[in-house]
Amino acid sequence: MDIDTIDRKILSILQGDGRIANVELAERIGLSPTSIGERLKRLQRDGFVEGYGARLNPHRLGLGLLVFVEVMLDKTTPDVFERFARAVQNAPEVLECHMVAGGFDYLVKARVADMAAWRRFLGERLLALPGVRETRTYAVMEEVKRDAPLPVG
Amino acid sequence: MDIDTIDRKILSILQGDGRIANVELAERIGLSPTSIGERLKRLQRDGFVEGYGARLNPHRLGLGLLVFVEVMLDKTTPDVFERFARAVQNAPEVLECHMVAGGFDYLVKARVADMAAWRRFLGERLLALPGVRETRTYAVMEEVKRDAPLPVG
DNA sequence: GTCTATATCCATCATTTATCCGGTCATCTA
DNA sequence: TAGATGACCGGATAAATGATGGATATAGAC
Structure with missing residues (x-):
């Protein structure tokens, strides 16, 4: 095995x-x-290879802006976490979402066309979710290393 | 085009x-x-497809821990940024590294075996670099959404 | 030791696939 | 009209894939 x-x-x-x-x-x-x-x-x-995929160029597809968002939730009801997770999974702009230990609850990675698109997504989608208390957006200015292969050697 | x-x-x-x-x-x-x-x-x-790759399961390969690190650099010399970028590109544990606008300078995404491996990497590699002033590590507890496809539709 | 089970490797061959080439059709332009 | 262009298709060929059978080596049970 x-x-x-x-x-x-x-x-x-x-x-x-x-x-x-x-x-x-x-x-x-x-x-x-x-x-x-x-x-x-x-x-x-045995699950080492999960599949195959084409690597697409996001800029060519009009997705010029990469952003990371730190999200804090109200921890009043456990339902809030589930609902947030579901919303994030249905949002095509969101490429990754991780629950982290530390100063905030979720770290979200998303790709959109530009700042205007991001503002729209943030306001109409993320902040509209119940339980979202605070968000901090970090716009990527330069991708120093992008999607490196896993170290298998 | x-x-x-x-x-x-x-x-x-x-x-x-x-x-x-x-x-x-x-x-x-x-x-x-x-x-x-x-x-x-x-x-x-025309560069829309940059290549093809197998999707590997990181856990199967012994890379059980995903971490994000916020890195702040001393901005005394511009050389510091270049050197940091180079070090990060040569580190196989680092999957992504982005220069961001906001409270810190770089956001690093890395995969390692466990917390011990991470401590080792942080101490011996990252903090050993000249100009690294401060780092904040966020360990991922749950991957809610992992490497979703780009929205091309 | 001997027998069996298992794993890894290989050569061969039928089937499937990719790719080149020629040709059709529609659209645009001088 | 004549010519050029672009998107599409079918057929032929060269290549890759996948299945089969078989060789070899190792480990375990008796």
Whole structure:
């Protein structure tokens, strides 16, 4: 149920190029395509590989602004947390949302077109939710490192 | 140089399943595989699709802890920023790093095995950098929404 | 030691897929 | 009108995939 060096190499290469041909992957590792195929199938079955996806350029798609928001909730009813989580999952602008330990409750990462779009989303969606006590928005000025691959090596 | 509804549908499907066969993609959209192939090639050439990658499960790989860190730098020399950026890019634990406008300078997202590993990384790597004045670590307790696809629709 | 079960690897082959090429049709323009 | 352009399609070919059977090695039970 655990993986060896070859498996890690497969994952590493596949994380960088999810569409690489099995034969080339096999060549690069030094095993037959059949073996690599079996290993990959196992890695998928055991949940190491959850899927494949195209990496899209957000700016090209008109999503020029990346923002992070710290959200504090009223802790009066536990229902508030559930409702917030559901709202966030239904909002396509929100790419990530994490419950954190520390000074605030949720950290939200979102992509929108510009500041105007963000103001609209913040006012009409986030602040409209019941239980949202306070938010702090941090606009990203420069993406120093973007979506690096997981360290599998 | 801009894209239509069909292109968006291609991007949307491909973002969810980057390994889908061209023929099935064509079927699902209602065009011939050739046309889809031509469109896809154009989308790649024009930078809408930057690549493909396998989605790996971080927990399976022993990366059980997700943390966000707010970093404040001494603004004495401009060299400090460059050096910090470079260090962060070379650190495999760091998945993202953004320069933000607001109360602090950088927001760092990192994945490590556990709190012990994080303490080690924080002490030996981050705080060892010259110019790092203050850091605030927020450990993620629950990932409410994880790496959602970009809204292309 | 021997037998069995399991795991890893490999070569082969039928099927599926990607891609190149030529050709059609509609639209626009000189 | 003639020519150019762009989006689309079908057919042919070269390549990749996936399934099968088989070889080898290791570990455990008896």
